[in-house]
Amino acid sequence: MEFVEQSFKIDGSIDGIAIAKKIERCGKVCYKAEHNITDDSYIRFLKMIIKNQHESVLEHVSITVKAYTDRGITHEIVRHRLAAYSQESTRYCNYCDEKFDSKYNKRIKVILPKSLENDHRVIRLMGQIEDVYNALIDEGIKPQDARDILPTCLKSEIVMTYNLREWRWFFIKRCEVDAHPKIRDLACGILKEFHDKIPVVFDDLYDRFIPKYEENAQNRT
DSSP states (O other): OEEOOOEEEESSOOOHHHHHHHHHHHHTTTTTOGGGOOSSHHHHHHHHHHHTTOGGGGGGOEEEEEEEEEHHHHHHHTTOOSEEEEEOOTTTOOTTSGGGOTTOSOOOEEOOOTTTTTOHHHHHHHHHHHHHHHHHHHTTOOHHHHGGGOOTTBEEEEEEEEEHHHHHHHHHHHSSTTSOHHHHHHHHHHHHHHHHHOHHHHHHHHHHHHHHHHHHHHHHO
């Protein structure tokens, strides 16, 4: 068994200025105000549409993120709609296969919360699950049946594509203090990177959530 950390990776590069200018071009059709576009008019325009909750204009741009998290968190992620998902399948993935472990020692990968990382009962249980899973596969049981014993904390990879409006909604729901700690860590990490790339679209959410999140993170260490 291998313990791994939760993480994410943005698919491709993000040109924040190009994205913001595209949104402005699309949005100003509503007002027939294309003639007012200047090099920096997108800043004022985007702040205005977000303030006025005219966020349908943000749907013209989508961003894809690949998240490395656990099965429990992916169950929460896929509850968000207006999205496209592609997820690692426990039905078709054989965790005894060499491609899942370069050393080929039949390890499953799990992501545990901090509160359980040093709990010997949990560590022992994960080892037992791994042993039984491997034994079932060796006996000819198909992965789609053997998967039923795998834990919720099993590492899973999921590719998620949202338009910017849906990303904002994802952050509003998942960066809150009462969100599950793992999904809050994931959401706040993505929000910080998005804000770095496209600040004008995420300034308000960054200011709303990140200072509290970072203060909480310091208290946890």
